Amino acid sequence: MKRLAWIFPVVVTVVAAALFLHEASLRLPIGMWGNALASPTSMDELILVYGTFPRAAVALVAGAALGLSGALLQQLLRNPIADPSTLGISAGAQLAIVVATLFFPEFLDGNRTFVALFGAGAAAAIVFTLAARRAFEPVTMVVSGLLVGVTAAAFSAALTLAQGEYLMSLVTWNGGSLSQQDWSVFQSLSVEFAIAAILSALLLRPLLLLGLGDAGARALGVNLVGIRFAVAAVATALAGFVAAGVGLVSFVGLAAPALVRGMGIRRPAMVVAMSPVAGALLLFLCDGLVQLIASSAGETFPTGAVTALIGGPLLLWLLPRVRTTDLHEKPALMVRPLPFRRGLPLFLLAGMAIIILALAVARNGENWIMLDLNQIADLAPLRWPRLLAASAAGGLLALTGAILQRMTGNAMASPEVIGVSGGAGLGFAAALTFWPLGGALTQLAGAGAGALVVMALVLAFASRRHLPADKLLLAGIAIGSLSSSVLAALMAIGDQRSWQILAWLGGSASTATAGTAMLLAAIAVVGLMVSLFFTRWLAVLPLGAPVARSLGVSVPVSRIVLLLICGIATGAASLLVGPLSFVGLIAPHIALRAGFVRSGDHMTASFLLGAVVMAFADFGARTATFPYELPLGLFAALVGAPYLIWLVARGER
Known part of the structure; x- marks a missing residue:
């Protein structure tokens, strides 16, 4: 069975590589790649060297970063459905960059990574604070994260809609586009991922000791608060780095550790070590499929929007595996029953106040004004x-x-x-x-x-x-x-x-x-x-x-x-x-x-x-x-x- 399990990553690797070679060879025959890499001169050579190759490299390193982020969060929270998407971290980074793009474009130029990290960190802080009241119980944690993420995504969509001049560029970025024009994104992401991987390796032993429970880990000298904060910070930073570089790429951090465990790997250290590889291959494969669809059907989709399609089915598949912690339940809400007839006057008064506000109150740009009867009659049909x-x-x-x-x-x-x-x-x-x-x-x-x-x-x-x-x-x-x-x-x-x-x-x-x-x-x-x-x-x-x-x-x-x-x-x-x-x-x-x-x-x-x-x-x-x-x-x-x-x-x- 384990041998059969290892066939899957081999097939994924072969298919992803074949899709990349197919797309790149459409631009330039493979036999001419050596000259193009040495000194690109024609338009096709320039696109290949500064567009196609960097895109593949970014897909690999971004997928690896998200895979590592998801594995760290799942091990930290002992929750198989935790990742930057389900915890709202990616959506927080998305909202921060949308706000900066629309209202502080000068600041965003040169500070994109800082803005994304701020948004991701703020979302993570809200989610962890909400879940701390119930000892980071898995279901509460993911419910809090998904609701924060949905709220942030809705605000991003509404703000994007309100600024038509930025509309399509923000829509494409929100979808997670991997298109590249040079090697700069790959270089920055590679350095950031390497630093995060080194920190993760240093934190791995105390992180694994957390699996013994708080009492056991504390007895072995683990600083519970410090380790949890450090691991959460590394995982959040990885999601922020990817959001700043390529936009919102969803559910890769959820899928990568699940695929590793599906291959029969159960040791937590190996799951953390292999998840970046699985994430890199998964995003590389998805991007190859996106480019194949674009070249054959003429429709271009951001890769992040395609990876997000795996999130819903994967969550449903993993849902029965989520443990539920037995916590002390709050007593049922006790209120004195109120007959509806006693509350009806309050609803009538509130309704009348709203009607007066909606029909008789307006703004002239600076001040609030009360309309007269003629003005009310003129505006009422609208x-x-x-x-x-x-x-x-x-x-x-x-x-x-x-x-x-x-x-x-x-x-x-x-x-x-x-x-x-x-x-x-x-x-x-x-x-x-x-x-x-x-x-x-x-x-x-x-x-x-x-x-x-x-x-x-x-x-x-x-x-x-x-x-x-x-x-x-x-x-x-x-x-x-x-x-x-x-x-x-x-x-x-x-x-x-x-x-x-x-x-x-x-x-x-x-x-x-x-x-x-x-x-x-x-x-x-x-x-x-x-x-x-x-x-x-x-x-x-x-x-x-x-x-x-x-x-x-x-x-x-x-x-x-x-x-x-x-x-x-x-x-x-x-x-x-x-x-x-x-x-x-x-x-x-x-x-x-x-x-x-x-x-x-x-x-x-x-x-x-x-x-x-x-x-x-x-x-x-x-x-x-x-x-x-x-x-x-x-x-x-x-x-x-x-x-x-x-x-x-x-x-x-």
């Missing part, structure tokens, strides 16, 4: 459709979040987190690809179908594997990561779909018309009314499948019906808001904390609260940076992300 559409979208997402949290028994479930919004994005992209002239209804149908399919896949996978609620959350995030990878690859093509997908990622209510707003509002009202027919199901399902069956509830039927509601609601709302707003997460939590604990009251209160939050987000997105408009999903995330981080820090998941 403002009420987007206000109604935003409210309806917020209500639908919050309703979906309440249903998902009750159906799965997971307080962190929401359309954004459990992969439903990512599925809506895939459906939206499919509608644009196969029915480009279909219009809004076709896009709505595609988004709804995508959301429904992804939600069904997540629940089917979780049911078959008997995954607990925490790992169900990871399964949803894994499928969401795969969806984001497909969208990134489509955006990198650079055609009209890129603009439409990028606009959807940011979310905007500016395109809402009276017709689309009324349609979305009708869907929202009908969705709420239909959901209220199933209050008994949602009151029983959190008690578990055996209890639900004993009370006469058909678990498969109830899940299918509720899935239909969630899929349609998320698909309709995501067309306006985009994939990330966190309204579907925060509104049900706030409603529950306010005392709306009965299933019907919880859904209704969540719906109204989500409508209010998203309507306010539309007002803020329209006025905060006037005359420029922020993406609606971004502004909503500015409210939701801090609340999400607070929930994870408190261990309420």
Whole structure:
């Protein structure tokens, strides 16, 4: 068996080398390479020496760096699904470089590595701080990292969308392009990787002693805090170096150690030593496939977008192998039940305040002004459709979040987190690809179908594997990561779909018309009314499948019906808001904390609260940076992300 296992790396090496030789020989016959290397003169020789060869070299060293980073993180955290992508480190570096490119371009020139290291370090610090409250428990660690990464990626997309002059260059860089014009990136990455490899070798023995447990390692003289900080710093720096050099290359650090273990290597020292080799071969192979597709089909994809496609399936495969640490659970949240009729006046007052803000308040560039009745009447036809559409979208997402949290028994479930919004994005992209002239209804149908399919896949996978609620959350995030990878690859093509997908990622209510707003509002009202027919199901399902069956509830039927509601609601709302707003997460939590604990009251209160939050987000997105408009999903995330981080820090998941 071990002999057969070693066939795989040999085949990968041969295929990757063959792809490289094929691509390079298309540029210049192999027999002429010697003259080209000695003194390149023609255009083909220059491209070969300063483009093709450096690209292959960068792929090897970047893959090695990511492989080593992933192996260090997995050994440090004793977690097989830890890597710079799943812990949000690469996304933090990406966000820092996007911000520097857009707002501090002079500083970025010559300080790109420093900026990437700052972003990667900040993301790592947030994730490690969140997970420290639960002793770096593996599921908590990865949930924190993936959510921080998703948030950072959403901010990057929204900022990119807001700066059209940088659009396609940032989209390509965000996808992880390995194209080179000289040997400078390879030289810098090689030096950085060599230094990190030497430091890793020095830290390897105390790192392996951590596997004995804190008490055993401390008894052998290991400085636990110092070693953990040093190893995390080396792994984070490696991810930052790669991000600064070639952009965002995802999941190589996850795949490389998994491939090494798949070959039968179990000794931790050998896994760390061989992971850079596996990472180098994997990225080299992926880049060869990208170039083969480009030369035969005429479409160019950044290599990082292609490597990201392996992340979702690989996470799902590794998920059952993640250990779960038994920790002291927090007691259930105790609140005094509040009848909905007592909370209704508060929702009415909040709704009236939002309507007044949206219709009667404006900015003239410097100051806030109150419009008179004539001005309100003149602007109302432009403002009420987007206000109604935003409210309806917020209500639908919050309703979906309440249903998902009750159906799965997971307080962190929401359309954004459990992969439903990512599925809506895939459906939206499919509608644009196969029915480009279909219009809004076709896009709505595609988004709804995508959301429904992804939600069904997540629940089917979780049911078959008997995954607990925490790992169900990871399964949803894994499928969401795969969806984001497909969208990134489509955006990198650079055609009209890129603009439409990028606009959807940011979310905007500016395109809402009276017709689309009324349609979305009708869907929202009908969705709420239909959901209220199933209050008994949602009151029983959190008690578990055996209890639900004993009370006469058909678990498969109830899940299918509720899935239909969630899929349609998320698909309709995501067309306006985009994939990330966190309204579907925060509104049900706030409603529950306010005392709306009965299933019907919880859904209704969540719906109204989500409508209010998203309507306010539309007002803020329209006025905060006037005359420029922020993406609606971004502004909503500015409210939701801090609340999400607070929930994870408190261990309420």
